[in-house]
Amino acid sequence: MRAAKRGLITAAVTVVCAVTVLAAPGTAFASPTPTPTATPSPKTSPTPPPSKDLEAVREKLDKLYHDAAVATDAYNAAEEKAQQQSAEIVELAKKIVQGQQKLDRLKDRAGAAARAQYRMGGLPPQAQLMLSDDPGQFLDGAGRLLQGERATKGLIGEMTRTQQDLKQYAQDASAQWEKLEAGRKAKAAAKKKIKQQITEAEKLENRLEKKEKERLAKLEREAAAKAQTAWLDTGILKEINSKASKQGKKAVEFATAQIGKPYEWGAEGPKTFDCSGLTSQAWANAGHPIPRTSQEQWKQLKHVDIKDMRPGDLIIYFDDASHVAMYVGDGAIIHAPRPGRTVTLAGAGEMPILAVVRPDA
Template identity: 75%
Template structure:
């Protein structure tokens, strides 16, 4: 396929899916959207305000997901430490029994140390045999004392580590709750703002959203970037794309990782988990930890990270398009790769 045709296809796909993705739009009607009472500039301001509210909700969602991921790891670490403490206590009890048995044996021999009993012996062979046993006994005693000391130190360290993990877990619980409140606050504000609009105003607002996405995608394609993107998907990338596209139509839900709903990074992380490559849970950690690649080297399956704060992520599927979970009130859908400000591209299976 020629470069010009690829650009045309990408633009056409972006336009079609944008129409299909926005609720309340009459796809078959050739008639233009009727004008509404509110001035266009006012609705444009509403659109920008909604974008800001949903963006802030996305940032809070990333914080919530990050705290949730840390809490999972901390809980697992606490369970592991608890097992070590139980095992260590059993070992310590056994060592104490051995030490007690040694003390009882010494008591039965008259309370004299082995060294003293050896010096009192008048049998040369007994003396020589006893010297070896004393040496062995000293080594065994030192080994037992050393093992007791190490086990007690290990138990103390396990307890200290467990206490630290509990403190971190509590901090992340608070961070999760704070993020949860922020998410609900931002979404409630957006829903309240939209509820004030009349039906025709909502239709016009949806049209403004499509126009903004189309304008951004057209500007991106206008740079000729699609002429340079020729990479083919890896086998794992094909599996990730297949998984993500199978989720099309499922609702966005913050904090969700499927199978019935997803947030943006929940979709991408599950797609790559299905492909056999576990990746970080959040878009910000995906940006931080995965290999960065130039846009011209992008291939299907790669992740495109959006906005300066890496608050959104989508999976590139080829021909200038992505599949992603956009925001609350929307479903997993296909869109133009350049319809939002691109921060960069990362590759999970580099």
């Protein structure tokens, strides 16, 4: 019995230790070494590619970074689930230990009852009762016998339920372990996808000359400005006049204080952020925790009309909800755009809006 107890307790402790290893966050990868470019002859200057070629580069980069954002959301979701499943496994391990300790105590009680019977000559209580010549003792004994029978049945029932509980805890822990392992594989696949997309984007950018990069940056600014102007031309700002809530102000203050910090996929601060890491931490700082990923923020938080949005609300972008920003008023947002960029102030209409959600609805 003691060996079985030690085995279950050891197994439970092993589960807790293994969970700690499995749930550890992935190590961030380093940026690849830039691809060397040929040094032009000092007597000639390379002919810059036509604008349409750079526009194709810009569109290609947008797609690569968008795909990286989708993979980042998948990575963050797997990480969040792993943390939840790890916590559940730890709680189940505690229940297994506590259940085994309870079962041991019940067995001790059953053993004590058996030893007491042995000391009384091994006769069952019914036989001893029938051999009594004292009517008072007979009646008193009969009452005790009934109580003893009820207690024995109760003890046996409690032992049976405890054993069933232990079996269920073990099955639940095994199921959670399988989910945790599946999540680990999903997280690894997402991390690989992120690395591939970002590496390809960086290689594409590194093939450009300095002047090409400058023109590319100008094209990006022009595209963003064009989208923002088109959004503002709808007259939407005339309808948006709601004021921030108390918690919304705190969330905006937090986000504003992060401007200039680098983007890093999977990061939640304090030095680097990805898009949903910034928004989730801003609202956590405001005392109102929200889901970690942009997709879950879109799914779980209350949706509001664009005309009703107020500072602190979150704007979800793209059809797949792969990007999120915080609305700060006057048609502007604060967001962590993508690798190679920093947390910045931008126009709310620079990207296609999917929905507006309110954390403190």
